[in-house]
Structures are given as structure tokens and as C-alpha cells.
Amino acid sequence: MNALWPALLTMSAIVSSPTETPFVPAMRAVPFTRVTVEDSFWKPRIEANRTQTIPHNFKLCEETGRISNFAKAAKRMEGKFEGIYFNDSDVYKLLEGAAYAVAISRDEGIRGKADEVIDLIAAAQQSDGYLNTYYTLVEPDKRWTDLPVKHELYCAGHLIEAAVAHWSATGSRKFLEVAIRLADHIDSIFGEGKRYGFPGHEELEIALLKLFEATGETRYRDLAGFFLHARGQERKPEQEHFQAHAPLVEHTDIVGHAVRAMYLYTAAADWTALTGQRTYLPALERVWRSVTERRMYLTGGIGSKRENEGFSADYDLPNDSAYCETCASIGMAFWNHRMLLLHGESRFADVLERVAYNGLLSGVSLEGDKFFYENPLASRGKHHRKPWYDCACCPPNVARFLPTIGGYLYGESDDALWVNLYAAGTVEARVASGTVRLRQDTTFPWSGDIQFTFLETPGGTFSLNLRIPTWAHEPRLWLNGKPQPKRPDLERGYWKIEREWRAGDRVAIRFPMEIERMEADPRVTENRGKVALMRGPLVYCLEGVDHGGGVRSLFLPRDSVLTTRFEPNLLGGIQVLTGRAWARKASRDWAQLYQSAGQTHQTYLRAIPYCFWDNREPGEMVVWIPESPGVAEPPLSEGLSSP
């Protein structure tokens, strides 16, 4: 037990007074297992994830010694620990993704592969429940001695998440029992009256709350609460990297390592939902505004700085060097989804949609076998996806996110079925009066026309809550074919239709899909005089391959008309944006401080969705397009001699 602990606030400090009304989340997520995704946008990604990404990850985890580390720790194999001390977590994330894939596909190949690995993991667990191959093989006497750096609790969290996923997908408790033994072991060491400490990389907090939900064991929920509460009580400014500069209740600006921050606030939101305690709500709101209003890219990417894989100053959002780790985007989706469930406000779904369709999905190739670690918003042609990384956090994180995308689409509450994101398919939701089954027909995001058909209704009145995205100006709605003349005042961004729904009822909604020129707050200096193109939720970019190589000398005046068309044979079928553009051509020798404006020539522009970039010939890429030649860069050949 750490001597500091008694001096700190105790858990009671984060529990509201009994007289305060418990916080009730606006909705629960309809789990992905009750949703089918049958569209042309996400379904091919889910399929590629199952057929390519997951097998690819198993192969690489084997080739890089990540799996054999477990065999060695289990004494089934000779040899030294291989790789980085947190490599166990990659295997766990992969197993979590494999479980989700099995849950929706019943893929026996993946199931069998996962079971083999789970057996090795179970065998590697120590008799007291401890499980971490690095410490068991390398520093067996140093367990729990370096919480800030060594990721033991982080790895444990990923094990637990994977185990809950496996149990949920298969009904088998074998992995879950491993997780329970590990969680009990950790619970025997840390906590009030025991040892003070918290994970140097957040993750276990999320996992313990999932384990609580899976088992009903309140010790896990309370241990998660302990870790959330313990963090930052020592107020060490140098621990800003893992958000331990101050207690969570005092957090204001988003700081430090981006993935860590996302996992922390995700857990805090989950804890709020599961306890009804309002303790962290004000801090979550403050930090959410900090990141979404001042430190987020248009793609939803976060963490602009390579040095700390994390946050920088307000409005410091450079494009070429944007770090925007794929894992941070996944964490951003987690957190915003949780915030949406808590509050039922579409602003959180707006950010979820922004990151899911752009800065997250860009992390994986169309084929599913290559991954971005960093997702910059501009490239000089040297940035490409790779099959693997020494620090391989992103590939298995993609593997576990994509199968669950259906779980982000709908919410359910006693009185409503919520549609949070739009994608063709079906949902089975539960409202107070019973089960609702609904079909969504749309080619979203290529079109903004969406039709809902009730397949089964429970009788009784409930509400269909349709999210109106911020980008959707003047949506129109039809109820059983009858146009609804006027949009009502939205409730927190949702168009709510309350009635006694009957099977066969149809609702159609049309979001006009305008090509939007987006501007950034002028304090984002790098984007001054530039626009980014969006259509619906998709951020577009220009790639060299569509423009004879160079796109950085292009500019797009405000009065240039843009049009859109669907190209069925391009990248599996995408909507492109085209129009006239111009490009700089004259070379500039800035030995003279002032000179006649350089020559320009007319050319064209073809923009593709950002999440599809780097799937063809390598080349330059930009998201933010100058509107005038003075903001554009000189052509590459001349750029060499320029500053």
C-alpha cells in the first residue's frame, strides 16, 4: 500500500449524495449482433476485415513471436520473450476482433484459430491469476513495479475485453475464466485500503466495466471507479502524457497521448452510465469541447503531434505532419459513441460519424491488408500504408472495430428507437412494450435518400428518433408516402416521430447531399485561404494519381462550379467530385521579396473520399485546397528551390 494513498480523497468523494437523482443515460446501444449491415460502404470493409485483416493479423502475430511468447510463458516452448513489452495486447485485440467476426459470420476458421491461441493464453496464466508474458519471461520479480511505463494493466484490460467478446460470441467461458482470475488478482492488489496506483495507459477501466456487465460482479465496476478516481491525485504535471496531471474531475483541456485520453474518457462515460453518478459529467463536457472545438482535424483525427502521439496547443493542426493515429480515431469513436448514449445529443453522433467515415476508416486499405499508423491530411507522396508495425497497435485495433460498426447505428430506450448513423440493413431493438424490427434502405453515404420500414412492432406508442446531421440542411420527411410539410423543432438534433407504429409503416427522409466547401476557424493558420470539400459525412481529398502527379500547386477559386457523379468502377464504386481548378506554374525565386504574381493555368480537379486514398498509385494528397494561387504551393520541380 502506497504511503500516499491515505492522504488522498477516498472513493466516497466521487459518489454523489444519495439525495441527488441518479443520471439516466438517454439510450442504450443496440448491439451489433442485433443489427445487419447490408450496404456498399461498410459491408465490403467488414468482409475484408474477416477475410483479410483478421487472418493477416494472426499471421503477423505468429511471425513476430507475439503468439509464441504465450507458449514460452506457458513453458510449452523454449526461448526468450520477443518484441515490445506490451505485445500481448496486440494478440488480445486481435482475439477481440476475431470474436466479433465470429459473432456476425460464424467463421469457423477464425473461431478455431482463436481457440488455439486462447488455450495458449490460458496456459500462460500464473497460478495466482497473473498474466503478462513480458514480466513472466523477462522480469518475473518486477511485477507491478512500473505502472506508468510498462503497460501491465493495459494488457490486462485488452485480455479482459477479448475474453468478454469471446464469451459473448461463443458462449464458452474458458477465456472469460482466465479474465476473471486475472481481474481478481488485480483486485487483490489495487484499491482503497490496498495499493494506490492506476494504469499508465488507460484501457483496463473500460475492460473492468465490461466484465462487470458480463458477470454482474460489482467489484469490477468499483475497481474501474477506483482507477478513474486514483488517476492524477498526485497532480504531477509530468504525467500529463497519461492524463495524470490532475484528477479527472478537474480536467479541462484535452492533453497528452491521444489514445490514452480517449480510453480514459470512454471509461468515465461508461462508469457514469453504469453507476448513475454525475461526478465526471462536467469534466467530460469540458474536455469534449476542448477537443472538438479546438484540437480535432476535419477528418475527426486527433493528436496532431508525433513527439507525444498526442495533443498540442489549441488550433495547432498542421496537415502534412498531422499524426492522427488510427487507434486515436478508434478511441474517438468509442468515446463519442458513449457520450451520445449518455446524452442523446446528435452533436456527439456528428463527431462519431466524422471520425468513423474519415479519419478512422482511412487507417486500413480497401483490401484490408495494409494499415496507416498516422493519418495526415496532406502528403508529398511518401506516406503509405504498411502491412505491419513494430508497435502494431493499429492493425488489430482496426480488426476489432470494423465488425462492430453495426453497433454504432442504433440506440434503444423505453420510449424510442434511435437512428444515430445511416446504413442499409436491419435492426432489432427493444422498447418498453417489446421488440421492434426495422429495415433501413439507402445507398448512404452516396445518397441522402433513406427509407425505413417497420418489419415488426410491439404495439403501443413509441418514438422513432432520426438524427439530423449538422451537414444536412433542410431535410425532408415522408410518413407512409405523405410529405411532412414542416420540420419540427429538433430535440437535441433528432427528428422525433412519436406514434403507435405498425408493421409496414414507412418513413422516408431525404438529406440534400450538397458539395460543401468547408472552412476552418481562422486560428488554424495552416488552413487560412483553403477549403476542404465534403459531401454528406465524407471528407474528400485530391490524389496525385488523378492529377498527373502533383496536387499541391492546385487551387480552387470560390466561383468554380463542382459537380458529383458515381463512378462504379473506381475503388469499388465511389462518388467523385469534379470541377475546374487552376494550378500555379511560374517558378518563383524569392530572392526578391515582392514580385509579379506567378502564372497560373486552368486544369481540373477530381476529389475522392479521404478514406479511400492511397489505394492506387502512390502520390501526393491534400485535403485542404487553396482557393488562390498565393496559398497554393509551387509545382514540385520548382518547389525544391523555394523555401
Place this chain on the structure above:
Amino acid sequence: MNALWPALLTMSAIVSSPTETPFVPAMRAVPFTRVTVEDSFWKPRIEANRTQTIPHNFKLCEETGRISNFAKAAKRMEGKFEGIYFNDSDVYKLLEGAAYAVAISRDEGIRGKADEVIDLIAAAQQSDGYLNTYYTLVEPDKRWTDLPVKHELYCAGHLIEAAVAHWSATGSRKFLEVAIRLADHIDSIFGEGKRYGFPGHEELEIALLKLFEATGETRYRDLAGFFLHARGQERKPEQEHFQAHAPLVEHTDIVGHAVRAMYLYTAAADWTALTGQRTYLPALERVWRSVTERRMYLTGGIGSKRENEGFSADYDLPNDSAYCETCASIGMAFWNHRMLLLHGESRFADVLERVAYNGLLSGVSLEGDKFFYENPLASRGKHHRKPWYDCACCPPNVARFLPTIGGYLYGESDDALWVNLYAAGTVEARVASGTVRLRQDTTFPWSGDIQFTFLETPGGTFSLNLRIPTWAHEPRLWLNGKPQPKRPDLERGYWKIEREWRAGDRVAIRFPMEIERMEADPRVTENRGKVALMRGPLVYCLEGVDHGGGVRSLFLPRDSVLTTRFEPNLLGGIQVLTGRAWARKASRDWAQLYQSAGQTHQTYLRAIPYCFWDNREPGEMVVWIPESPGVAEPPLSEGLSSP
């Protein structure tokens, strides 16, 4: 004698080895007294200077006690010293301007007024030659005790310049004798083997060299050389403000107070011309490149920073807060003219022209009775000329510059008559074989068509050297009506026509006067995405009065066509530029980091020469015009709520 002095380098260090060929300047200036200016651009300014500016300056110098300070020091009047300790210099600069006005106009009113003041000055001179009303009246025992701050030597310099001008204009030696006594007094105190020191504000160096030219007394030249050499020998970084951070030979970047720097380098160039010593040439070249390539505004204005009235970092050239003191522009004209005379290279005339037609001339109202101290390149509507300033350096500096503009037009050397700037009128120049008289006919700067007619020629071959401005692309030339088919290779930017000229010979040259969109080096961040309009030597600006008040939300796309026309009834007759422009209109609430690009609407643009601005209704002004709405500012009413 300062103890430090013996340890310093001695004068011999700045004198070249006797074996080195003395430096010979490319040309001598044809003095303004041998030039007539008979155009519609400068002549009205010269007239306003004589009829308004000079009488206005006399009146204000009287009203503010500047002249009565001399009466008090002469014990012809009771009372305390009034004003700032360097106020004597304003009177001297006014007298210098008055002398120049008398030289070209024989204005008896000005002559009489000047004589009265000169008599007071002579009476205020102390028996040992000392003359400074502040010290005489306030701190008589503290003479020469605060060279860095108290401007005694600076004031002495302006007295000497005024006295040389008066003698030159009138033939009277009464003021010159005062100057000689003062110079002798200073020479008795400072110099090698005497006291170490140098002016905290450069100026005396220029004056002593003029006094040497007027009298032939080499002591004055050598004392100027001493001050040039002594400066910075102590290498005090904190003395960067007056360029004493390092010896002049080591200067590289332009630093410190802008007016001080200009007067220093002007004197160094004069010293080079008068001694043939190459000592300072490399430093002058380095510093000239520093200012013209990295620290100068498009208008030729210099000194971007208010705090030090001087230089800042490379490319730090903000528009709204551009300090650009009028006196610094005058100094910039002085120095570049001197550099031109030394080298005969048009690049120096380009800068001279840039500052004379723009950032210098803007310093005075068309009427001649109001003055800018600061000449920013943008205004929100609050920046206006004033009749006077507590620190009134600028009004009398304008008064002494304008009458001499003719002296900047032509140069003479043994083998050539040089035309450095273009303006209608006549010149009498001296080449080796005798006197040349030439008439220049043109409406420059409104037109680029210029015709020269030789009125008198001395016989023998010499060259007519016509400067080709950098802005003049593809000039055409006719000799006695015959087109010259091809432009020869220019010699240092001059088109040289060597022949045996005869009276009646005519040369016509045509500089196409295109409307140029100018761009700044992209390292000037504030101008990225903006252009400035120029036509010939004139920088243009947009004024609120021509645009219904606001000009800061305007933008001018690259493809908008601009036209020009002469407006005879506007501001005495000016060429305006007009075209279609656009303006931002939608209000922007940047609580959202990204949003749809704001609305724009088409409008028009009417640009006037920058040097004519603030002569009508007060309002906004910009020189650098955004090319796209994202670079433009929101309209004023909405700007209040934006960052």
C-alpha cells in the same frame, strides 16, 4: 579620453592599403538646383510644400516653443526650455527645407522667416561654439555626458545640414559660420587621441561630410570617419538600437531604430564616395540585402515595429501595425540614392523609386498641412494624418525632402548622363566634354511614354543611360523617331545609348504600364493568399470611401479583370484601377471548428495610389487584397464577434 579607446582599432584600420585602387563612384547626382520638375505628380507636392508645409512648420515650431527655446538660450527672452530635448533638430530640418525651397523658388517670405530664426540660433551659440538649447537651458553642466540618449550630436548634425543648405541657396555664410564653429567645437572634443564616443542617433556623420564638401576642410571628413569607425567598437548588444552592437564593417542584418540605421548607412556611403575607401562596401551590400530582401514593405516603408521604431525579424511585416515611420522612408531614399551613385545599378534606383512614390510621399497630405508619423499598409479606419506631433521629426523632414526631389532624377559622370527616375522637366548636366541640357516630356507615372530632347550638347561622344525599372517588362525605344528593334543587354539595369549627341536629338522610351498583381515572399505570412496592385512605380490601395465603408472583407480572385483610367477630378487627377471583386457576407461563429464556407457577393473595386490615401473621408484601407474569401476578413459588423 575614454579608457577604452586605446584598446580599440585605430583609424588606420579602416583605410585601405595604398596599393588598392581607390573606389570611384559610378556617378554624381545632378543637384536639384540644376533640374526643373514640371509634372503633375511632384510639382504640386513641391508647391504645397512651399506654400503650406513650410509655413505650417514655422508656425508650429513657434507655437510649441521650439523657436523661442533659441531666444531663451540667447538670453533674449525669459523662460524655461520647452518640449523634448531634441526639439532644436526640428527647427534645423525646417530651415534646411526652407533653404531648398528658396533655392528653387526664391520665395522671399520663407527667406525672411528663415533669416530671423537663423539670427536667433546664432545668438544662442555659446562662446566656445557649443549649441544646444536643451543643455544650455536645463543641464548646462552635463554637456556630452549622455551621448547614447540625449541627441546633442544629432541636433548638431541637423544644424550643419541646414547651414550648408542655407549657404548653398543664398550665398550667405552667416549660418555656415555657426555650423563651422559648432563642428570645430565637436572636433576639439571627439576623435582619435581625444575622446571616444559617437552619436546615439546618427546624423552628424552625414552633416560633417556635407560640411567637408562645402568647405574643403578634411577635418570634418575625418571626424565623420571617426564616428563611423568608433560606433560599435565596444560590441554592446544592448546598443543594437543605434547600430552599436558591432563595428560597421561587421554589420550583416539590418537592426535597431530604422531612421538611425538609414542615416548611418547613408553617411557610410557618402564617406566611401568622398574617400575612395572600400572599407564599408561589403557591409553596406549585406545590410542592403537584409533590408530589401527580408525587412521592407512593398511601399518601401521600413521598421515594422512600434516598440523600437525599427526592425524586427526577417519577414515579420504585419500590415495593420506596420510602423514605417515617414522619417525612415526619407532615410531609405537617402541611402538608396547614395548606393545608386556609388554603383550605378538600377536595383538601388528601384528601391529609391519604390519608397519615394509610395511609403515616403504618403507621409504628407495633398494639401501639405498634415502628416503621417506611421505609414501602415492597412487601417481599420482610425489612422489619420495630424498637423503635428510632440515628437515632430516627420513634418520638417518632409519639408526638407520634397524640394529636392529633382536631385534624385539624374546622375552625371565623365562619359554619361544618367536618368535614374522619370519626371517631366529639364536637367543641366556636366559630362567630360561640357554641359548637356535635356528635356524630359512625359505624364509619368500615369503613362510610361517618355520622350527626351537634347536642348544643348557639348560635342563629343557620351552615353545616355536610361534606367529600366524592374516593373517595366519589354520596354521599347525610339531614336529620333526610329524604333530600335531589340533591347540590348542592360548594363546593371540601364539601357545605354552611346553616340555623339546633337541638340535636337530625340529619344523616346515606352514602359508598358501593366496593372501588376504583386505577391510577397510566402514567408511574409500575413500576405499569404493576398496580392497588392501596382502600376508602374505606384502601389495601390483600397479606401473605404470608394467602397461604401468596408474594404477588409473584399477579395479579388486571380481571374478578375482589372482596368485603369485617369480620373482628372479625383485627388488632383489620378489613375485609378477598377474591376469586379467579391466580398464575404455571412457571419461566422467559430464556436464550431469547421463549417460550410461563408456566403460571398459580387461587388466592385476601385484602387487609388497608396500615396494619395487618407485625403478624403476617413475609413478603412488595405494594400494587400485577399484573393479568396478565406483570407478576407468578415464584414466589420460581424468581425466584432469573431476572434
